[in-house]
Amino acid sequence: MSAHEDSHSNPGSQQKEELLKHEPGGDPPRNGITRRGFLKGAGITAAGTALLEGVHGFNTAAQSTDPGVKVLGPGAVPVTLSVNGKDHAIQIEPRTTLAEALRIQIGLTGTKVICDRGSCSGCTVWLDKMPVNSCTMLAIDALGRHVTTIEGLSEAGQLHPVQAAFVKHDALQCGFCTPGMVMSCAALLESNSHPTEQDVRHAISGNLCRCGTYARIFAATLDAAGTSRKA
């Protein structure tokens, strides 16, 4: 049942995302002018300022005296999120999804948000080694866990075997689903180093590729598993 998905394309969300990038500790510094950087520079408006005030809003919620309860928000609260082996001190509202925290606060835009409803798995990241939809969980629920994004998959400048196999098999067309696909396929190999094609199909059954590159994704993942075996 997907008719309700239509309402996800709330016209304000894109603009909000760009505006929110003014958070301190946002995108890492880059050389030259990027599309994203340009939009950031051009995007401040009165509405944007109001939005930012909301983000930085003071935490006025009454604190509980119960030791089993910690009351947070609605304004931003300081937290430390462990991503790709590094601790990031960021300010997030309780409503911030993990995908928003990764993309907007930390600047790791490799994680793609497509449906924002958990129905396409484009935003797949690992919570410890478990693949999850980062759009469908609160960032606060990732505290104390190790988050791995597509940026954290390669080691010492070497592509992860699944990434290398995607290149070798040309397992992408438009590429927008690719970070999520790679994270799902790599997670499979973490738990099952000798998968069958059926295992791969099952592991990515939530990942949608509108270009229909599935056959090459299966081939790349099986090939990567072979690579892993040799390693």
Add this chain to the structure above:
Amino acid sequence: MNAFVLADCTTVDGALSQLKDGAVVKAGGVDLLDRMKNGTAQPEKLVNIRNIPALRGIEETDKGLKIGALATLTEISEHPAIRKQYQILSDACGSAATPHIRNMATVGGNLLQPVQCWYYRSADFQCLRKGKDLCFAFNGLNQYHAIMDYRTCPAVAPSSAAVALFGLDANVELVSSKRGQRVVSIKDFYVHPDANPTKFAVIEPDELLTAVVIPKPAAGTRSAYQKYGEKDSFDWAIADAGVVLEMDGNICRKAIVTMGAASPVVRRSAQAERELTGKPITEATARAAGKAAMEGATPLSMNAYKVDLFPVAIYRTVRLAAGQMDRDPRAAG
């Protein structure tokens, strides 16, 4: 999504103390975030129960199985004892949504998700289930709606886990700070929209679902669940069947046949069960059960196909439960 206060709780008592003034429980958050993004839920305060250790875990006791409300669908579907003795439940939890959602979604949240009717899920439609007086599905798009047991709202039961738990005669444990604990049979847990369109289950706003308790199956019990959808993944069932057979040699002593996508609340089909009870499970009796399950079906304008699909789902799942047929490769999950 609206801004909210989050009460992050580590104890059941702590969570219960926060459940007042419209506060809403959040466990995995999967369905709740969906409704908040759609604008159909705008709670000012969430009570996060995700970090309460007492609500975790799957425990085998001499009486059966106790599943903490926070057990994820993945944990349930992969649990060795559940796969062996409660296959209907591992099948149902393993075929819901997508692998990644199953890693986050909890059994408590799965049981408590409101209907997935697109009118209910859209902020643009103020329907009967939101306290207004009109159901849009009767004269609108109703291809995924009920074919039985509806008068006021034909949105179907959304929880796959519930289809299995009806078959297993499970109980649900609820607790509130004022009234303490109560145990409710899954059969009495859901509220039919004809009785009260805005209340989906008997759980009260100040109550927490803490566990699901399943009695030990009788010797010779075999079970299965299969779900059919338009897609292999991330889709609710268009037809599904849960089957529990108590076998005595070749003869079925007791049969339970359940369906989720046929009616507003999970339906046990006494007609289908009658066709199997006291008889051997064969191609003929399994077919008869599927056919009998559709007695009295009154499809809407766009869902007559379900009357053809359910008998096949039931037939194949009865044979699967009896060990006479492999899992249908065309079933979802």
